[in-house]
Amino acid sequence: EQVVVSGVAYDKKQARITIHGVPDRPGIAALLFTAIANENIVVDMIVQNISIEGTITDISFTVPKTDISKAMEVSKKIAKELKAAEVLLNEDIAKISVVGVGMRTHSGVAAKIFKILSENNINIMMISTSEIKVSCIVDLKYTELAVRVLHDAFELNKI
Amino acid sequence: EQVVVSGVAYDKKQARITIHGVPDRPGIAALLFTAIANENIVVDMIVQNISIEGTITDISFTVPKTDISKAMEVSKKIAKELKAAEVLLNEDIAKISVVGVGMRTHSGVAAKIFKILSENNINIMMISTSEIKVSCIVDLKYTELAVRVLHDAFELNKI
Ligand SMILES: C[C@@H](O)[C@H](N)C(=O)O
Numbered sequence: 001e002q003v004v005v006s007g008v009a010y011d012k013k014q015a016r017i018t019i020h021g022v023p024d025r026p027g028i029a030a031l032l033f034t035a036i037a038n039e040n041i042v043v044d045m046i047v048q049n050i051s052i053e054g055t056i057t058d059i060s061f062t063v064p065k066t067d068i069s070k071a072m073e074v075s076k077k078i079a080k081e082l083k084a085a086e087v088l089l090n091e092d093i094a095k096i097s098v099v100g101v102g103m104r105t106h107s108g109v110a111a112k113i114f115k116i117l118s119e120n121n122i123n124i125m126m127i128s129t130s131e132i133k134v135s136c137i138v139d140l141k142y143t144e145l146a147v148r149v150l151h152d153a154f155e156l157n158k159i
Numbered sequence: 160e161q162v163v164v165s166g167v168a169y170d171k172k173q174a175r176i177t178i179h180g181v182p183d184r185p186g187i188a189a190l191l192f193t194a195i196a197n198e199n200i201v202v203d204m205i206v207q208n209i210s211i212e213g214t215i216t217d218i219s220f221t222v223p224k225t226d227i228s229k230a231m232e233v234s235k236k237i238a239k240e241l242k243a244a245e246v247l248l249n250e251d252i253a254k255i256s257v258v259g260v261g262m263r264t265h266s267g268v269a270a271k272i273f274k275i276l277s278e279n280n281i282n283i284m285m286i287s288t289s290e291i292k293v294s295c296i297v298d299l300k301y302t303e304l305a306v307r308v309l310h311d312a313f314e315l316n317k318i
Pocket residue numbers: 022023024025026027028029030048057059273277281282283284
């Protein structure tokens with residue numbers, strides 16, 4: 001299947017919240033996101049990696065910057081309930097997404113995206129992918145640079 | 160925007176590899192996935208959360224079970240190069256995905272998915288979401304149960 005990267009999108013209006021050190025047992029994700037949903041907070045990205053020793057892990061999610069205080073209030077309350085280590089906030093982020101078809105069959109596309117960003121000294125804070133999209137969270141200040149270098153790399157300026 | 164969950168999919172043919180303790184600086188993701196791509200290994204999901212103190216983080220990704228030995232060989236080589244703590248493999252996983260439209264605007268859908276799984280004692284090992292899909296990695300043995308209870312919860316049996 002031919003890989004076709006069709007676009008690069010960015011979102012500068014999100015903030016990232018991480019609950020660090022949540023127990024890795026059933027019910028935790030449900031507890032957190034039910035509380036968030038009950039405040040009518042829109043969640044864009046949710047990223048959770050494995051717990052290394054089967055005990056604790058981190059859950060990160062992004063919300064609109066306008067919902068930060070409500071989301072932090074909920075998160076801190078849940079974190080306390082779960083005896084999580086801490087709640088971390090980063091407002092200075094951008095979500096950079098590269099969209100395409102056939103991206104799954106070519107891990108070379110993800111590698112190319114990561115390479116372009118690294119060549120421009122842009123650190124990748126979070127990664128989340130699907131068959132049609134690779135999303136990276138980077139520092140807000142690199143938004144325009146990231147979009148431009150990816151656009152150029154995938155020749156999206158030429159129609 | 161009305162949320163419509165249109166389907167539940169599962170993939171039992173993936174295995175998960177995690178490189179635990181990689182440096183969080185530009186070039187790391189590129190190095191790993193370029194090496195993986197050079198072996199023509201198809202990567203489905205990539206999940207990376209933030210580094211808590213800005214130093215080290217974990218990168219997880221899934222590959223077809225048929226590519227495990229090649230992928231582990233590459234991963235161990237890269238991990239050694241990066242002085243990462245360890246490389247972890249889990250073959251007994253299933254990716255459960257709930258697909259829909261309008262899911263982003265309703266964090267209640269993700270919460271419901273997590274709730275259904277937890278009510279059935281299914282631990283969620285990894286989470287990765289996009290606007291149209293919530294993907295959870297669970298233990299392989301729960302595949303059929305997870306699909307059935309999600310199907311029922313979202314009334315996908317009735318046409
Ligand atoms: C960490 C969190 O995802 C937990 N494993 C749960 O199932 O809710």
